[in-house]
Every structure is written in structure tokens, then in C-alpha cells.
Amino acid sequence: MSASKRRYVIIGGGAAGMAATTAIREQDRLGSIVVISEEQDMPYFRPMIPFLISGKKAEADMALAGRGPYQAEGIHIRTGVRVIRVEPEAHQVYVTGGEKVPYDKLLIASGSLPNIPADIKGVEAEGVFALRTLDDARKAALRAKKGGHVIMLGGGMLNLKTAFSLLERGLDVSLVVHSPQVLSQLMEPEDAALIRKALDMAGLKILTGCNAERIISDKDGVTSVALTNGMEIPCRMVFIGKGVLPNVDFLSNGPVHIDHGVVVNQYTATNVPDIHAAGDVAATFDPATGKMIVAGLWTNAVEMGRCAGNNMAGNVTRYGGAFGIQNATQVADVPFVSMGVVHTKGNDFETHTAESYGSYRRLVFSPDGTRLAGAVFVRDISRAGLYRFLIREAMDIGRIKAQIIDHKLHYGHFVCSPLAKGG
């Protein structure tokens, strides 16, 4: 290979893309790194955008460069530029304005787009948001100043966080959830009961078991939402939080293999030479379930982006997979962690639940009881990382099972315990 500088091109300035740039720079001091981002803003910590609505954080607090691990130098970020197509034979990407950007190694980290269900009518009205970008949050914050009632469609993490940001601003917020309980993706209904109680106490109105049918608006924007249960609720804003879909449209008709997301192997490589993919756009596997997934989540995207960056720079690194479920947060003063296999209805996983002093936990073991497959901790989330490690490594838990069930596991058990001797 020639001694000339390697040209790295990253599509997307989100978690995966930026984590890749840091990893590349650690391996390759000389190569040129260009990030092509469709957004007008410089890269930022996307999970923080609900705080812009509450006013708890300013835009400047969310900037990525120079914070945490993002200290790498010599990274050229081109904002407001969209990739139209990738031309692998010529090793270049064709971007808006007709320019061609050449690459030696390309990373597809174009992230995801909000899923807007086709069966909800009137979503184009002013005041309807699907919070994804800093700019979305900026617009939402502006509209929130006018006050009024807000309807959130979907009971996932994004909507709960956003709902609290709006509550903090003194707005009236109702959550409309199709499932019988909030956070249905992340836990079983009984796991969410404590959280639900806290949400009710915090003043969030929750309507379960129904959907939005139609968003009604006039010249000033949204006026109300008609629900499938026949109710029509007046409101000034609507937030759609129904998950995300991989942003792959620019790759259609190209050679890169797509199956829902961009398909990659265990080394984050696509089927096309010199093209890798990472983050929300990539289809990968879940070590907890062994199934193919499009993962989402900042934590997954960073891990995969770092792995891809290493592989692109020649430091061959195997990707350990993405957890479909691995969430930690705190809503309404109730912290919780949910990871791995948490839905156990109708299958033969061994589960142990316990509730005491306002905290709750569920430990899910493989059907033969030898491996930890998932865990939900509500309120007492201490040392959750140890449990995540056990899930991820699919370790034989042998004689420490009792400690796991009792949530008494600590690192000492790994160092000088029956596990080390017996396992």
C-alpha cells in the first residue's frame, strides 16, 4: 500500500460517526477524516435535546467537540451537506451541489429517521413534532413558549423524557399509548407499574390502549387530536414518538446490501469492499437474543462506531453486537435500567421478580437457568453494569446465581469466588 494519507469519509455526524472519527484518529494520525452531515448544526449529544425544551441545558452545553472522549483533532466536518448516492466503483460519494467526495474507507453512519405511522392523518400540520434533531428541539422549544396542552403519541423513552421537559416548563401533557402500559418495549407491564405510579404523581396524564387517528389543525397549527377511542382532545402541540427507521434511502438501487438496515458482518463491514456501517442505520445482532436487529440507542451506536473506526484504520476489531434493549434513565425521580431479554410472556425463560421498599427487580435467566439473559431494575440500579457484563458475555453463572437473584452481586465475586474456581 502506498504511503499516502488514507482518506476516511463518514456519512453522518451522530454518535456512530463521531465515535468512529475518534477511534480512527487514535489509530491513524495522518489520514484525512471528513464527516458529511445533513444537519446544519455541528455534532452534538443527541440524547440531550429534550433539555433544550425544558431549558435545563443550552445549545452550547450539547456540543460534542472537545467533550468527553471527543477530543480528536483534524476532523473536517461538513454540515448541511447531503449524500445523494455512493459510487463504490469510483470510490466516491456524490453529494448535494454535484460535488464528488473521494474515499479510501467509507463509513455509513447516517442514523435513523422518526417513524411516522401512515395511519395517523394530518401529521404535516404546524405544531406536530417528531423530535430527532437539535433543530427539531429548537422549533419545539419555541412553540412550547406559547403554552397550552401537549399530546405525546407513544410511551417510549424519548416521549417520556420530552414529556418531562414540557411538564417542567409548566405545560399540560397527555401521553397516548397504544399498549396497556408505558415503556412496553423496555419492560413487562408489571415492571412498569412503579414508574407509572411516579408518572401519575408527577402530573402526566396517561391514556393507554388507544391511538391517534387524526390530527386536526387550523391556520395556527394543531388544534386537537382525534383518538381511536372516539375522544377528541384539544391541544397546541403533538409529539410523535413511535420509534425510528434506518436512514437508508440514499443507498437504494446501489450495491450495498440492505435488509431493513445496512447489513454488516462481525467486523462492521458491508458486502462492498471499503464500506463499513455502524449505528442506527446498521443491521446487526443482539448478543442477548442472537437475533438480527437494528439497534438504535446512543450507547450501542458509539460502541459500534468505535469498532468500525478501528476496522477502517486497520486495527481489526470484532463487534460484540448491540443490545436491542439497554436503557438507563430516570423519569419522575425513579431511576431504572432495562437490558437484554425482558419480555418473558409466552416463553420459557426463568424469571425472578422481587419488590421491596419501593424498588423492583426482574432477573431473567436462560431456560436452562445457567446464564443471565436480561434484567430490569427499578429504583435500586446499583452495580447494573455487572449484570450487563454477564448478559453480554453469556457467562455461565454457576454458583453466583443466588447473588444475582438477590441483587447482591459485586466485583469481589468475580475475583475470588466460586465462579473463578468452579467456572
Next chain:
Amino acid sequence: MPGPREIFVRIDRCMGCHSCELACAVEHSKNKSLYNAISEHPQPKKRIYVERADTQACVPVLCRHCEEAPCMHACICGAISRNKEGVVLTDSGKCIGCWTCVMVCPYGVIGRHLETHKSYRCDRCPDRDIPACVDACPTHALIYHTVEDFSQGVRKDTARQMTAGQGG
């Protein structure tokens, strides 16, 4: 050139007296005296945990400031970074209390301060030459060495044991 010093744990020497925990909490109090620390708010917190694995063994567990630190990369607001000495630090001003770091730390050594809604961990006592836990350990189960010095010590100990075993 020797690397930076780190806190090493010699498990066989730990007798579970918890002196390190106390010294750590006091060091992380406002005026660094035990008597005042007790009544301080927010309550000063220890960042080292002496765990009992079975009836015999005690294991002091503390942040390893991992080379590939999962907490630093997982943090969703850029509050965790590494300084020049290799110490991984949480900037509590930036921490939003989402507990992602708690979820990914494989050692379980990141604490949650419920009063301040911030996470905390070992900062290797930036104001001291020797970290408080190491200073307080009566049996030298905790030592503050470079990797090179520590491994040399292990080699010497082993050599001594082997020659003693030969009846010398």
C-alpha cells in the same frame, strides 16, 4: 519512561477494616475532617467499596480507569473524560444523572448521589500525592505504584517465596 502511578489491590492483605472507605469519604468532604464530614450536605461519599466475597476474602473494589473506558464512551452528555495522567473523571457540572455509566461499568464502581442527582467515582485524589485510601490502608493492601514497579514487586515476592521453599 515509567507510566503514571495507579492504585493496585493486594487482596491477600485486605482484612476488611474499611479504613480506606472512611478516608475516601472524608477526602471527598468539604473540609476534610471526619467530624465535620458526618454532618455535611450533600453527604460526602466513598468511592471505594470493600466487598466480602465469602467468609474469608475481602476485596476492595474501585474504579480501574479502564483504558477502553465503557463509561466514558457511553456517557450521553460528554461528562466523562480522561486527563493527562490517565485518570477518568466525571464532571459533575455536566452530569445529567441518566445513569448510563452505572449501566455499563463492569466493575460496579460508579455511585449515584441521590441528593445532587449526579454520578461519582474515584478521582484518584487530585489534591494529594498519595490517594487517601492508599494512605489509610494499615496493611498496604492498597498501594500506589507504576505498573512497572508493581510487577517488579510481584516478581521479587515470588522469587523470595520460591527460595524460601527450597529450604534456604
